[in-house]
Amino acid sequence: MPAPKGYSARQIRLHWIVTVLIVLQFVLHEPIAEAWDLIEDGQIPAFNWLIPAHVIGGVLVLIFALWRLVLRQSRGVPPAPQVGSAALERAAHLGHIGLYALMILMPLSGLAAWFGGIDAAAEAHEVMKVALLALVGLHVLAALWHQFWLKDGLLLRMKRPAD
Numbered sequence: 211m212p213a214p215k216g217y218s219a220r221q222i223r224l225h226w227i228v229t230v231l232i233v234l235q236f237v238l239h240e241p242i243a244e245a246w247d248l249i250e251d252g253q254i255p256a257f258n259w260l261i262p263a264h265v266i267g268g269v270l271v272l273i274f275a276l277w278r279l280v281l282r283q284s285r286g287v288p289p290a291p292q293v294g295s296a297a298l299e300r301a302a303h304l305g306h307i308g309l310y311a312l313m314i315l316m317p318l319s320g321l322a323a324w325f326g327g328i329d330a331a332a333e334a335h336e337v338m339k340v341a342l343l344a345l346v347g348l349h350v351l352a353a354l355w356h357q358f359w360l361k362d363g364l365l366l367r368m369k370r371p372a373d
């Protein structure tokens with residue numbers, strides 16, 4: 211199967227929906243983190259709708275990440291951009307693998323903590339939160355580098371579908 215010229219409309223929509231969901235997971239994490247602390251102290255936290263919202267938002271990230279992987283496999287993705295450095299191209303590839311791994315492992319660890327009461331999973335969730343923030347930060351910096359330094363129009367690949 212030849213590689214497509216760009217991402218499909220569905221791949222682009224999923225990329226931006228997941229971006230918004232992950233931002234919301236970070237911005238609105240406080241109620242579930244407080245509830246978790248209370249549960250650990252043996253108390254029962256009061257209901258707050260942002261708690262189920264964190265669970266549902268995270269599960270949606272998991273479903274959409276798996277869907278994206280299926281689309282990568284079935285439809286394919288455009289060839290990686292050439293930036294003239296094999297090391298940077300490898301780093302970009304590893305960065306994308308890391309982002310996918312965290313989009314899957316963050317929800318799984320959260321579910322294991324919340325529904326399985328597994329303390330180590332909550333700790334893993336907190337550690338991976340830092341890794342996800344760092345990788346997303348690097349990813350955004352790379353996108354800006356392409357946009358303003360290399361001026362190769364890479365951002366358009368996540369804006370304009372090419373079927």
Ligand code: HEM
Pocket residue numbers: 232235236239242243246264265266267268269271312313316317318319320321322323324325331332333335336339342
């Ligand atoms: C990509 C998806 C997710 C992201 C980005 C995310 C992000 C976060 C963040 C930033 C915190 C605060 C950590 C801290 O206090 O330092 C947190 C806490 C928590 N999240 Fe999530 N979350 C996700 C999915 C889920 C899911 C699906 C669940 C399932 C119930 C969940 C359960 C929890 C729990 C129990 C806590 C409190 C315990 C802890 O701090 O580790 N999360 N999450």
Ligand code: HEM
Pocket residue numbers: 225228229232233278282287290291306309310313346349350353354364365366367368
């Ligand atoms: C939580 C936030 C984000 C995550 C998890 C994420 C994840 C990913 C992943 C895994 C890819 C690889 C292609 C794929 O399989 O879909 C990708 C591509 C891309 N992302 Fe993001 N992204 C995020 C936010 C952003 C933001 C804020 C920007 C823009 C500033 C951006 C710009 C791009 C671009 C331009 C591509 C295409 C790169 C290429 O064609 O090689 N992303 N993103």
